[in-house]
Amino acid sequence: MRYLMLIHQGDMPTPNDPEAWGRLKEDERQRIAADYQAINQTPGVTPGLWMQPPEMATTVRVQDGKTLTTDGPFVSVKEALGGYFVLEADDLDSAIELAARVPAARLGGAVEVRPVVEY
Amino acid sequence: MTLEQVFREEWGRVLAALIGFLGDFDLAEEAAQEAFAVAAERWPREGAPASPRAWLVTTARNRALDRIRRDRTLREKTRLLEATQPTKDDVGLTTIPDERLELVFTCCHPALDLDAQVALTLRTLGGLTTEEIAHAFLVPRETMAKRLVRAKAKIRAAGIPFRVPPPHRLPDRLAAVLAVVYLVFNEGYGGRADLASEAIRLGTALAELMPDEPEVHGLLAVMLLNDARRDARFADGTIVRLAEQDRSRWDQERITAGRRRLDRAIALGGTGPYALQAAIASLHLDEPPDWRQIAALYRELAEVTGSPVVELNRGVAIAEAGDVKDALGLVDALELDEYHYLHAARAELLRRLDRVEEALAAYDRALVLVRSAPERRFLERRRAELVPYG
Numbered sequence: 001m002r003y004l005m006l007i008h009q010g011d012m013p014t015p016n017d018p019e020a021w022g023r024l025k026e027d028e029r030q031r032i033a034a035d036y037q038a039i040n041q042t043p044g045v046t047p048g049l050w051m052q053p054p055e056m057a058t059t060v061r062v063q064d065g066k067t068l069t070t071d072g073p074f075v076s077v078k079e080a081l082g083g084y085f086v087l088e089a090d091d092l093d094s095a096i097e098l099a100a101r102v103p104a105a106r107l108g109g110a111v112e113v114r115p116v117v118e119y
Numbered sequence: 120m121t122l123e124q125v126f127r128e129e130w131g132r133v134l135a136a137l138i139g140f141l142g143d144f145d146l147a148e149e150a151a152q153e154a155f156a157v158a159a160e161r162w163p164r165e166g167a168p169a170s171p172r173a174w175l176v177t178t179a180r181n182r183a184l185d186r187i188r189r190d191r192t193l194r195e196k197t198r199l200l201e202a203t204q205p206t207k208d209d210v211g212l213t214t215i216p217d218e219r220l221e222l223v224f225t226c227c228h229p230a231l232d233l234d235a236q237v238a239l240t241l242r243t244l245g246g247l248t249t250e251e252i253a254h255a256f257l258v259p260r261e262t263m264a265k266r267l268v269r270a271k272a273k274i275r276a277a278g279i280p281f282r283v284p285p286p287h288r289l290p291d292r293l294a295a296v297l298a299v300v301y302l303v304f305n306e307g308y309g310g311r312a313d314l315a316s317e318a319i320r321l322g323t324a325l326a327e328l329m330p331d332e333p334e335v336h337g338l339l340a341v342m343l344l345n346d347a348r349r350d351a352r353f354a355d356g357t358i359v360r361l362a363e364q365d366r367s368r369w370d371q372e373r374i375t376a377g378r379r380r381l382d383r384a385i386a387l388g389g390t391g392p393y394a395l396q397a398a399i400a401s402l403h404l405d406e407p408p409d410w411r412q413i414a415a416l417y418r419e420l421a422e423v424t425g426s427p428v429v430e431l432n433r434g435v436a437i438a439e440a441g442d443v444k445d446a447l448g449l450v451d452a453l454e455l456d457e458y459h460y461l462h463a464a465r466a467e468l469l470r471r472l473d474r475v476e477e478a479l480a481a482y483d484r485a486l487v488l489v490r491s492a493p494e495r496r497f498l499e500r501r502r503a504e505l506v507p508y509g
Contacts, residue, residue, distance in 0.1 A: 089278075091279070091280035092230055092278045093279075093284075095278070113277075115276050
């Protein structure tokens with residue numbers, strides 16, 4: 001089964017916020033980087049992309065033929081996505097085990113595990 | 120056993136076996152229903168087969184296989200272990216593996232909403248109809264039907280596995296299962312006896328399936344010991360407190376069974392919340408109860424659960440043991456202002472200390488918060504008794 005693993009940063013410090021990121025100890029930062037690398041190298045994982053911070057987003061809607069844009073993400077900045085990857089796993093329990101290893105999950109963010117539509 | 124009883128006993132096991140085999144709840148349910156319908160029609164005439172369970176599973180399995188063969192999209196959507204030939208009724212399966220544990224852990228998977236867990240458990244393991252479950256939880260039938268459909272769709276779409284969790288996950292997952300059963304029991308505890316009995320049936324099945332888990336026996340003990348006093352708990356539409364209950368209306372068989380389960384839980388080294396609650400429940404049945412022991416056990420339980428409600432109960436036990444002032448001090452420190460029992464308990468304690476005005480105020484606060492009619496009547500009566508002295 002394939003799952004999209006959607007990483008929400010929430011309160012987690014990221015390199016995008018140099019001040020918050022700088023407040024983390026060096027070994028913590030290294031552990032975070034190592035954890036993400038390990039996940040990308042896990043069998044079944046197709047590494048995805050990291051997005052620039054939610055503040056850099058532009059949201060587009062079309063109403064009555066008019067294109068409307070707003071500054072920022074679709075949801076609140078706190079809730080917005082930071083990155084994603086694809087996971088091929090036997091079942092939801094395996095996906096949950098992996099999701100729990102994503103640093104964002106333990107540092108104030110969350111991972112949404114969404115099954116992919118298969119035709 | 121009547122046919123009705125056989126069906127009730129066998130539904131969960133048959134369904135579990137089919138889900139395990141077919142990998143699909145809906146297909147399994149339809150097939151099971153068909154098989155039971157045929158049995159209901161045929162067995163009264165021809166007599167029940169030697170092995171009703173094997174007959175039911177075989178019949179259901181064959182029907183499901185037929186359907187899958189005829190319906191290609193179904194075939195692609197269900198996982199079948201291997202291509203299987205239909206088996207004859209009596210030759211059939213000699214042993215049907217009991218997959219009810221797999222089923223209950225699937226139904227109580229944390230990826231499902233608690234409401235969904237409860238509904239699915241009652242439907243699949245309990246064999247209650249959607250109608251019966253809706254009625255029990257006071258929601259419209261349509262709401263409950265949608266809840267079940269959504270839950271099954273989630274299991275399928277998200278890939279919730281049909282399996283007993285691995286050892287490192289088992290404690291948490293088992294706690295979730297027990298919480299569902301206890302929830303069902305508590306919904307019934309206030310008067311809906313059918314749900315309480317259903318919870319006890321589920322708890323009993325769990326105890327058979329997981330005989331070495333102390334908390335499983337603990338929960339069953341709690342339910343049996345509390346249910347034993349069901350008939351004595353209400354009189355004239357009001358609550359009857361423990362000390363005033365007519366003990367001849369206590370179900371001695373349930374008490375004996377409950378205490379046996381408690382012994383088993385303790386023998387297995389159980390010190391978890393259900394084992395503790397069961398020990399407390401058992402002690403309450405003695406005449407007179409050993410309140411100091413009960414208070415000590417509440418203290419242990421409070422440490423395990425961190426629950427202020429447990430602390431409240433500890434306060435009550437301390438008062439019963441004679442330390443009313445200490446009890447009031449404990450109770451006053453709790454942050455449970457929206458909980459009517461807190462104010463009811465305060466009222467009782469203040470009353471014993473002859474602080475009548477304060478007791479009346481506490482009853483009033485409790486009456487604002489109380490929801491059940493029998494409890495309201497009880498509080499009103501207790502308050503009325505104090506008024507001549509206020």
